[in-house]
Amino acid sequence: MKILFLGTGASEGMPGLFCECDLCAKARALGGKNIRTRTSIHIDEKYKIDLPPDTFLHVLRYNLHLADIEYLFITHSHSDHLCPSMLNYRKRPFILQEIKPLHIYGNQRVLSHIRDVLKFHGMDITSHPNFILHHARPFQLIKSGRASVMPLPSDHSRLEVSLLYLFEVDGKTILHGYDSGWFLKETWKTLEDYTLDLVILDCTNGGVSPDEMRGHMGIEGVLKTKEHMISRGIANKDTIFVATHFAHGIGGLLHEQLESRLLPMNVQVAFDGLTIEL
Numbered sequence: 001m002k003i004l005f006l007g008t009g010a011s012e013g014m015p016g017l018f019c020e021c022d023l024c025a026k027a028r029a030l031g032g033k034n035i036r037t038r039t040s041i042h043i044d045e046k047y048k049i050d051l052p053p054d055t056f057l058h059v060l061r062y063n064l065h066l067a068d069i070e071y072l073f074i075t076h077s078h079s080d081h082l083c084p085s086m087l088n089y090r091k092r093p094f095i096l097q098e099i100k101p102l103h104i105y106g107n108q109r110v111l112s113h114i115r116d117v118l119k120f121h122g123m124d125i126t127s128h129p130n131f132i133l134h135h136a137r138p139f140q141l142i143k144s145g146r147a148s149v150m151p152l153p154s155d156h157s158r159l160e161v162s163l164l165y166l167f168e169v170d171g172k173t174i175l176h177g178y179d180s181g182w183f184l185k186e187t188w189k190t191l192e193d194y195t196l197d198l199v200i201l202d203c204t205n206g207g208v209s210p211d212e213m214r215g216h217m218g219i220e221g222v223l224k225t226k227e228h229m230i231s232r233g234i235a236n237k238d239t240i241f242v243a244t245h246f247a248h249g250i251g252g253l254l255h256e257q258l259e260s261r262l263l264p265m266n267v268q269v270a271f272d273g274l275t276i277e278l
């Protein structure tokens, strides 16, 4: 199975969309892994997590065929994770072939954003054959194709139940762990039932460590999470840890600065285009 990191930046991307700071200048000059689009992950060609505003760029850059995606999991409604108007192009006259329905999973706010935006475009998504909306609720297991997916609540937003997704596919277990601060007690409790093969963690705050790891994490939070998982048997020496969703404005670091802090601790630093085979 192939896990592809399409984007690895936080909301403003890197360089920041309107930013002219020194870090952005360095990122522009160095290019490569220092250029970060907004986050999304594909598991094989069937599963997509989040629909960021850079999706069209991802299609061009990685030669993606989004028509093959059958299951779309949205973590929460923030604009770097959900750009609902793009779904408008998954129907005629914007596609000319037959297409399987897309199953979309999200919290109440995500689903209502999608309905509202598509209604604006004249589409009633609730009865459109190309879309099937599912309300993803914490701890209610979802069967989608060959995957079992457990939504877990994250510590991220006061306005909605932001979700992490725990995928079990082909005997492998993958935790999609952003956006989140230190995991909630009940999320930790559920994770104790699993041994994870791949753990993807929120490193938005990079080198900055606020007193409380609320809303997002940085390097310190990622390392503490790894340590805690190993101490509880949720992860072991074979578990692959990857940090992603890097902001540039708060605690922003260049790719190699992140690697110098995380690689010695056996945590990979994601970059746009990173592929992991499980």
Ligand SMILES: [Zn+2]
Pocket: 010, 011, 078, 080, 081, 179, 245
């Ligand atoms: Zn985000």
Ligand SMILES: [Zn+2]
Pocket: 015, 016, 019, 020, 021, 022, 023, 024, 025, 248
């Ligand atoms: Zn900047």
Ligand SMILES: [Zn+2]
Pocket: 076, 078, 156, 179
């Ligand atoms: Zn967010």
